[in-house]
Amino acid sequence: xxxxxxxxxxxxxxxxxxxxxxxxxxxxxxxxxxxxxxxxxxxxxxxxxxxxxxxxxxxxxxxxxxxxxxxxxxxxxxxxxxxxxxxxxxxxxxxxxxxxxxxxxxxxxxxxxxxxxxxxxxxxxxxxxxxxxxxxxxxxxxxxxxxxxxxxxxxxxxxxxxxxxxxxxxxxxxxxxxxxxxxxxxxxxxxxxxxxxxxxxxxxxxxxxxxxxxxxxxxxxxxxxxxxxxxxxxxxxxxxxxxxxxxxxxxxxxxxxxxxxxxxxxxxxxxxxxxxxxxxxxxxxxxxxxxx
Amino acid sequence: xxxxxxxxxxxxxxxxxxxxxxxxxxxxxxxxxxxxxxxxxxxxxxxxxxxxxxxxxxxxxxxxxxxxxxxxxxxxxxxxxxxxxxxxxxxxxxxxxxxxxxxxxxxxxxxxxxxxxxxxxxxxxxxxxxxxxxxxxxxxxxxxxxxxxxxxxxxxxxxxxxxxxxxxxxxxxxxxxxxxxxxxxxxxxxxxxxxxxxxxxxxxxxxxxxxxxxxxxxxxxxxxxxxxxxxxxxxxxxxxxxxxxxxxxxxxxxxxxxxxxxxxxxxxxxxxxxxxxxxxxxxxxxxxxxxxxxxxxxxxxxxxxxxxxxxxxxx
Numbered sequence: 352x353x354x355x356x357x358x359x360x361x362x363x364x365x366x367x368x369x370x371x372x373x374x375x376x377x378x379x380x381x382x383x384x385x386x387x388x389x390x391x392x393x394x395x396x397x398x399x400x401x402x403x404x405x406x407x408x409x410x411x412x413x414x415x416x417x418x419x420x421x422x423x424x425x426x427x428x429x430x431x432x433x434x435x436x437x438x439x440x441x442x443x444x445x446x447x448x449x450x451x452x453x454x455x456x457x458x459x460x461x462x463x464x465x466x467x468x469x470x471x472x473x474x475x476x477x478x479x480x481x482x483x484x485x486x487x488x489x490x491x492x493x494x495x496x497x498x499x500x501x502x503x504x505x506x507x508x509x510x511x512x513x514x515x516x517x518x519x520x521x522x523x524x525x526x527x528x529x530x531x532x533x534x535x536x537x538x539x540x541x542x543x544x545x546x547x548x549x550x551x552x553x554x555x556x557x558x559x560x561x562x563x564x565x566x567x568x569x570x571x572x573x574x575x576x577x578x579x580x581x582x583x584x585x586x587x588x589x590x591x592x593x594x595x596x597x598x599x600x601x602x603x604x605x606x607x608x609x610x611x612x613x614x615x616x617x618x619x620x621x622x623x624x625x626x627x628x629x630x631x632x633x634x635x636x637x638x639x640x641x642x643x
Numbered sequence: 644x645x646x647x648x649x650x651x652x653x654x655x656x657x658x659x660x661x662x663x664x665x666x667x668x669x670x671x672x673x674x675x676x677x678x679x680x681x682x683x684x685x686x687x688x689x690x691x692x693x694x695x696x697x698x699x700x701x702x703x704x705x706x707x708x709x710x711x712x713x714x715x716x717x718x719x720x721x722x723x724x725x726x727x728x729x730x731x732x733x734x735x736x737x738x739x740x741x742x743x744x745x746x747x748x749x750x751x752x753x754x755x756x757x758x759x760x761x762x763x764x765x766x767x768x769x770x771x772x773x774x775x776x777x778x779x780x781x782x783x784x785x786x787x788x789x790x791x792x793x794x795x796x797x798x799x800x801x802x803x804x805x806x807x808x809x810x811x812x813x814x815x816x817x818x819x820x821x822x823x824x825x826x827x828x829x830x831x832x833x834x835x836x837x838x839x840x841x842x843x844x845x846x847x848x849x850x851x852x853x854x855x856x857x858x859x860x861x862x863x864x865x866x867x868x869x870x871x872x873x874x875x876x877x878x879x880x881x882x883x884x885x886x887x888x889x890x891x892x893x894x895x896x897x898x899x900x901x902x903x904x905x906x907x908x909x910x911x912x913x914x915x916x917x918x919x920x921x922x923x924x925x926x927x928x929x930x931x932x933x934x935x936x937x938x939x940x941x942x943x944x945x946x947x948x949x950x951x952x953x954x955x956x957x958x
Contacts, residue, residue: 478662485894491669492917574786578902580918600795608792612792623780624780
């Protein structure tokens with residue numbers, strides 16, 4: 352995985368033109384992700400009812416007014432799903448981006464500066480990687496409560512150690528190339544080297560990583576919410592909706608549980624379809640996600 | 644090689660020490676401290692100060708850290724704030740329940756996953772391989788609690804074959820407990836399986852690309868011989884690694900699965916202690932989990948060293 356940047360630049364693949372057009376599966380994934388993003392933006396506006404409004408009976412059957420029926424308190428399930436889209440997609444996206452920025456800054460600078468700093472960073476990454484992510488999250492949440500920004504920050508930090516490791520490996524190869532040498536000789540500042548010289552060349556190999564991390568963010572946030580430690584009521588993301596409607600199963604009213612569960616699954620499958628396609632282009636796939 | 648292994652174990656212990664600092668500091672940054680957690684909102688300043696005095700919270704953090712570390716090393720995990728029971732007893736009971744579930748899941752998942760991965764690698768791009776590949780993408784993509792919920796829905800509520808909530812396993816009757824813990828086991832297996840299958844397939848395909856495999860093919864060795872005799876020994880290192888890493892992944896799986904099935908294991912204990920902000924309990928359970936995790940990582944590296952002669956010498 353270290354030399355993905357180099358191989359993707361080599362004219363070994365079918366043609367020298369960028370990448371082939373996405374196949375049907377990739378298009379499915381792209382469609383799903385776009386729909387998810389759009390819903391995250393407009394979802395709360397097009398929702399027919401408010402998040403906390405009780406408008407029907409407990410676990411009501413779907414009808415013309417409540418298209419997906421009612422939830423555990425008789426709130427409109429569809430409205431809550433639409434409101435939840437912003438939290439699920441939004442938190443996952445922001446956390447992943449933050450984690451990437453932090454991870455890339457740390458990883459790239461380690462690759463560029465080398466020496467003691469690099470040794471220290473590598474050691475720090477190793478310590479974080481030997482910490483089960485869920486435990487890190489639980490400890491932080493225990494001390495700082497499930498505030499929205501605490502969740503975002505925790506997930507970002509968990510990502511950053513993994514991104515830093517991959518980013519460092521990729522940047523190592525690029526930092527050794529001539530144009531970076533030239534930039535150094537020209538007296539460019541460190542930030543300029545990292546941002547203007549190294550970063551552009553890592554976009555392709557790191558795109559796959561971004562997809563994997565995004566999926567992981569969605570799964571992780573949903574799991575925390577499902578455990579009751581993520582998004583707190585009355586707000587709800589899709590994970591906490593599964594949690595609060597668990598009792599519906601005893602009444603055989605499955606839709607209240609299945610709707611949010613499938614929403615998560617469809618979104619993550621969608622992201623992974625894109626990742627798989629991107630991975631096939633750059634020789635990296637889900638299988639390389641060795642350090643979960 | 645012996646030296647290298649000792650070095651790796653030593654590094655692992657060092658990591659564990661670093662982790663203990665994170666665990667301690669993590670629970671130290673509580674806005675309110677343990678004293679206010681015990682007394683709750685009705686506490687007055689005088690009460691708080693008195694309790695801090697008795698608990699020794701007035702001393703600097705690093706002194707308390709070393710005290711805490713010393714206690715843990717001597718086997719004294721402290722007392723739960725929630726019910727006042729000694730933590731080593733609580734954790735002892737819960738630990739075995741979790742070990743039971745994890746062993747059960749690993750015993751089913753690992754042979755199955757290695758077998759499927761091997762077959763997929765032996766017939767790449769076949770119908771079998773494609774099916775396995777898409778099914779595993781699906782299971783990697785969906786959260787474990789969704790799998791658990793679906794299983795409960797189908798097998799516990801609709802069909803009534805297995806219970807959807809479980810009491811503790813009985814060690815006197817290990818096999819009798821198996822069907823009661825069947826659904827949590829299947830949940831863990833499905834989440835584990837996907838990763839291990841894909842990584843095993845990748846590891847073996849990687850080896851199959853090597854020139855010496857081509858050589859074996861050209862001299863007329865059969866497919867099964869190439870895979871079993873030539874490929875597997877060299878793929879062993881990565882595979883051991885994959886297995887150990889994924890057993891570590893079981894930890895996070897176990898937390899979710901135990902909560903869904905209300906199974907009295909360590910994972911649920913951890914979540915409960917976070918909900919009740921039971922600091923000593925959080926610290927103790929986290930350290931138990933992390934020790935397992937670090938041990939598995941060491942095991943993965945040592946396995947890789949044993950399986951690959953090239954790794955036996957430090958650079």
